[in-house]
Amino acid sequence: NAGVTQTPKFRILKIGQSMTLQCAQDMNHNYMYWYRQDPGMGLKLIYYSVGAGITDKGEVPNGYNVSRSTTEDFPLRLELAAPSQTSVYFCASSVGGGPPDTQYFGPGTRLTVL
Amino acid sequence: RKEVEQDPGPFNVPEGATVAFNCTYSNSASQSFFWYRQDCRKEPKLLMSVYSSGNEDGRFTAQLNRASQYISLLIRDSKLSDSATYLCVVNGVGAGSYQLTFGKGTKLSVIP
Numbered sequence: 001n002a003g004v005t006q007t008p009k010f011r012i013l014k015i016g017q018s019m020t021l022q023c024a025q026d027m028n029h030n031y032m033y034w035y036r037q038d039p040g041m042g043l044k045l046i047y048y049s050v051g052a053g054i055t056d057k058g059e060v061p062n063g064y065n066v067s068r069s070t071t072e073d074f075p076l077r078l079e080l081a082a083p084s085q086t087s088v089y090f091c092a093s094s095v096g097g098g099p100p101d102t103q104y105f106g107p108g109t110r111l112t113v114l
Numbered sequence: 115r116k117e118v119e120q121d122p123g124p125f126n127v128p129e130g131a132t133v134a135f136n137c138t139y140s141n142s143a144s145q146s147f148f149w150y151r152q153d154c155r156k157e158p159k160l161l162m163s164v165y166s167s168g169n170e171d172g173r174f175t176a177q178l179n180r181a182s183q184y185i186s187l188l189i190r191d192s193k194l195s196d197s198a199t200y201l202c203v204v205n206g207v208g209a210g211s212y213q214l215t216f217g218k219g220t221k222l223s224v225i226p
Contacts, residue, residue: 040122040218041218042118042201042215042216042217042218042219043158043201043216045213045214048213058213090157090158101146101205102148102160102163103160103214104160105157105158105159106157107156107157108156108157
């Protein structure tokens, strides 16, 4: 199993551009998550999904959108990129169904908005 | 009180030393607790879950004190490879029980 995969690994955007961060998992997990991690800060939840077709906002959703058309994929869309979105983005997945529920993380996407 | 609070460190310790990290959490209804490890510029990886009775995995021991809302991680006989940032993680409550709240992490550097 590849686990959780993310593409791209790095990206530089100009202010106002848009892009989609890709995330896929092959563990048949129900739950998927998007986090951002700013330097010296803890991970903040952007959006999450408890199954195909179901998504919901986390702590910091502004400026982002998600979709979950399949169990495996959970892309994150940035519209009108801003410097405040410069961060490392991690996708994660878990089996779901109640605590404890270990989350497994992808390798991350480092995004810089200039 | 911050939701999950950790001493940011850094903790600089010699090889073979014993080091302890502490963490406090604000939501008394939280049920699941974890320590994750994050290497520089890498993703977080689960180190161990923390159970009420305390648990041990090799050189690592985790303790939970629900009354004080306090979690600890003890690392014995530190290795160079233990150098990383250790994240204290607590789950949410109710409908958000699968959502995790991360501390900012405690950085450990093990020195030869």
